[in-house]
Amino acid sequence: MRLAFNPLHLALAAALAATAGLAPAAQAVTPALAAAAVPGDVTLPTPQRATLANGIELLIVEKRDTPLVAIDIAIRGGALGDPAGREGTANLLAELLQKGAGSRDALQFAEAIDGAGATLSTYAGTEAMGLTGSFLREDVDLMVELASDALLRPRLDAEEFERLRTRSIQALAAARDSDPGELRGAYGYAALFAGHPYGRPESGDETTLAAITLDDVKRYYADHVGADRMVIAIVGDVDAAQLRTRLERAFGGFRAAAAEVPTVQPLPAREGRRVVLVDKPGAAQTYFWLGNVGVARGDEGDAAQELVNTVFGGRFTSMLNTELRIKSGLSYGAGSSLQRLKVPGATAISSFTRTDATEQALDLALATLDRLHADGISPEMLASARNYVLGQFPPDLETNGQIADALTDLWLYGLEADAIDAFAERVAAVDDDALRAAIARAYPTSDDLVMVLIGDAAKIREVAKKYGAVTEMKITDPRFSGGQ
Numbered sequence: 291m292r293l294a295f296n297p298l299h300l301a302l303a304a305a306l307a308a309t310a311g312l313a314p315a316a317q318a319v320t321p322a323l324a325a326a327a328v329p330g331d332v333t334l335p336t337p338q339r340a341t342l343a344n345g346i347e348l349l350i351v352e353k354r355d356t357p358l359v360a361i362d363i364a365i366r367g368g369a370l371g372d373p374a375g376r377e378g379t380a381n382l383l384a385e386l387l388q389k390g391a392g393s394r395d396a397l398q399f400a401e402a403i404d405g406a407g408a409t410l411s412t413y414a415g416t417e418a419m420g421l422t423g424s425f426l427r428e429d430v431d432l433m434v435e436l437a438s439d440a441l442l443r444p445r446l447d448a449e450e451f452e453r454l455r456t457r458s459i460q461a462l463a464a465a466r467d468s469d470p471g472e473l474r475g476a477y478g479y480a481a482l483f484a485g486h487p488y489g490r491p492e493s494g495d496e497t498t499l500a501a502i503t504l505d506d507v508k509r510y511y512a513d514h515v516g517a518d519r520m521v522i523a524i525v526g527d528v529d530a531a532q533l534r535t536r537l538e539r540a541f542g543g544f545r546a547a548a549a550e551v552p553t554v555q556p557l558p559a560r561e562g563r564r565v566v567l568v569d570k571p572g573a574a575q576t577y578f579w580l581g582n583v584g585v586a587r588g589d590e591g592d593a594a595q596e597l598v599n600t601v602f603g604g605r606f607t608s609m610l611n612t613e614l615r616i617k618s619g620l621s622y623g624a625g626s627s628l629q630r631l632k633v634p635g636a637t638a639i640s641s642f643t644r645t646d647a648t649e650q651a652l653d654l655a656l657a658t659l660d661r662l663h664a665d666g667i668s669p670e671m672l673a674s675a676r677n678y679v680l681g682q683f684p685p686d687l688e689t690n691g692q693i694a695d696a697l698t699d700l701w702l703y704g705l706e707a708d709a710i711d712a713f714a715e716r717v718a719a720v721d722d723d724a725l726r727a728a729i730a731r732a733y734p735t736s737d738d739l740v741m742v743l744i745g746d747a748a749k750i751r752e753v754a755k756k757y758g759a760v761t762e763m764k765i766t767d768p769r770f771s772g773g774q
Contacts, residue, residue: 332684334710337523337697338530342542344517349697350533351525353690357427359526360690361437364420364698366519369492370552371510376502378494379510382454384414386507387421389450392439396450399436406432412440416492417554417632418702419515424691427527431536438540441515451504459499466765470570470744471577473770474640478579480770481566481761482636482740486557489771496768516547523697525690556633559583563758564740569747570765576648576745577640580655582734584637587630587703593716594728595628600675601667602626602658602733603639613658614641620651628732632703637732645746649753652743656736663735667725679717 337349372379388411389396403410403423410423410433421440425433465472476491483489494502522541524533559582585595596604603610603626614624621641629635639659643651667675686692687710696710743754747762754760 332687332710332714334687334696334707335525335693336707337525340534342517342538344542344544345520345546346517346537346541346544347521347701348534348537349521349523349694349701350528350530351523351693351697352528352530353525353693354527356690357527358424358690359427359430359433359524359528360422360424360694361433362420362422362523362525362691362694362698363437363441364418364521364523364702365441365515366418366551366702367514367547368415368418369490370417370487370554371514371549372490372492372494373506373510375498376494376506377490377492377498378458379502379506380414380419380514381493382451382458382499382502383446383507383510383515384412384419385454386446386451387412387440387444389454390445390447392435392443394439395445396447399439402432402436408433410436410440414492416488420698422691422695430528430533434536434540441520442541442544444511446504446508446511448504451507455499455502458494459496462493462496462499466570470568470573470765471642474577474579474742474744475638476770477566477568477742477744478581478638478640478740479636481564481742482560482581482583483557484771487552487554488557488631488635491770495770512547513549514547514552517541517544518546519551520544521698521701523694523701525694525697554631554633556586557583559734559738560740561738563737565754565758565760566740566742567747567751567754567760567762568742568744568765569762570744571746571748573744573746574645575642576645576651576743576750577642578648578652578655578744579638579640579742580652580659580739581636581638582738582740583634584628584734585630585732586632586634588705588709589630589731591724591728591731592630592709593713594720594724595732596679597672597675597717597720598662598667598725598728598732599626599628600679601671602662605678609658609662610639610641610655613654614643614651618650618654620644620647620654624655637734645749648743648745648750649756652741652753652757659733659736662729662733666722666729669722672720672722672725676717676720680714683714683717 335351337351340348369380388399390399394402406425406429408425408429412421421437423433480489602608610624610626614621620643624641626639628637639655700709741757
């Protein structure tokens with residue numbers, strides 16, 4: 291699955307860099323210095339724009355510093371278009387698009403990519419699906435051919451479909467058995483967004499995957515893959531005029547999607563506490579996820595929220611990781627995340643601990659959240675976080691693929707280039723008032739949380755009851771929701 295460019299996803303890369311000792315020095319940076327040093331280095335190139343007669347939008351950037359060309363195609367809809375009870379349909383279709391298209395079967399399609407030393411992959415996310423790839427400049431014709439074959443002429447082979455569906459079901463079963471930490475988010479979203487489209491598992495679950503047929507996939511393709519909701523961004527060593535002609539020939543005859551683009555309404559933040567206990571008998575650890583509805587993509591307070599998340603749970607030296615790992619040794623890792631979608635997604639805390647330390651770790655996580663609300667962020671913390679975020683931001687716009695990804699992301703969410711170009715300036719301008727507003731807007735209080743605990747219920751059931759009304763499930767249940 292492709293991860294769309296988003297300044298507010300930088301925390302994950304930043305945390306990994308810090309763990310490896312790669313974080314920038316935490317020296318103070320004044321807003322004026324930060325604003326002067328960074329914006330010119332991270333300005334998004336202005337693409338040449340065109341719209342094909344069938345509605346496909348083209349964004350082309352001529353960038354000749356390397357003999358490489360990146361393609362990024364996005365299609366509005368994604369898992370939001372999955373039929374009820376058939377969650378995972380878009381994800382299966384995305385995988386199937388590479389398993390034979392045009393004149394090539396699955397093996398021939400893969401060999402054409404490998405033979406060119408290229409990369410090409412398809413993805414399906416919550417609100418979009420599409421294709422990304424990177425090719426040498428002499429293979430641009432092949433790139434366009436393979437991309438158009440995959441999206442316009444997929445074989446949707448029955449044997450490949452059965453193989454992919456079976457593998458997906460087995461992968462979920464394996465995660466439930468050996469690494470339930472991978473599933474914290476799925477359980478968390480299902481509990482927080484119960485009855486809302488964001489609560490549906492985009493990769494499906496064992497029940498919904500088993501129910502999906504090849505006809506369902508073909509119907510989704512007809513309904514939700516079309517020229518009227520597609521953008522093609524290409525960045526690299528190309529001649530824009532010649533490339534537009536190639537793209538017109540390859541994509542100009544594509545039809546519109548049969549259905550409307552799925553829409554979603556915002557969900558109010560949950561009040562009070564609710565606990566979902568997922569029983570995994572014999573588990574030596576408890577995995578936990580604590581969350582509530584947060585903020586959307588393009589929120590005007592994004593810079594301050596990114597700084598808050600960096601301090602609170604977005605890097606190795608964050609408040610959460612310091613308390614739960616470094617000081618107490620209760621966990622090997624703890625963090626926070628902001629899920630930014632068309633409407634507000636989840637703000638979440640996640641970690642794990644040994645079973646007998648479940649209560650201690652949860653209390654410490656909640657106390658750390660309380661401290662964030664009570665004390666805010668000190669000037670020293672702000673200076674360090676600002677320097678950190680500004681140091682992590684430019685590398686996200688270095689490669690052709692990253693630039694193409696950024697262009698399609700802006701298109702998907704209806705944002706202007708200033709969302710990226712002025713991000714550093716917004717970071718540099720954040721003051722204490724903006725931080726306080728960001729905490730209040732993006733972070734729940736410890737009294738208003740959906741809490742998911744995955745562990746040995748016989749040993750942590752009474753602990754779970756301490757935090758609120760408990761809904762209990764079994765790890766072997768094929769669904770991620772228990773009707774709560």
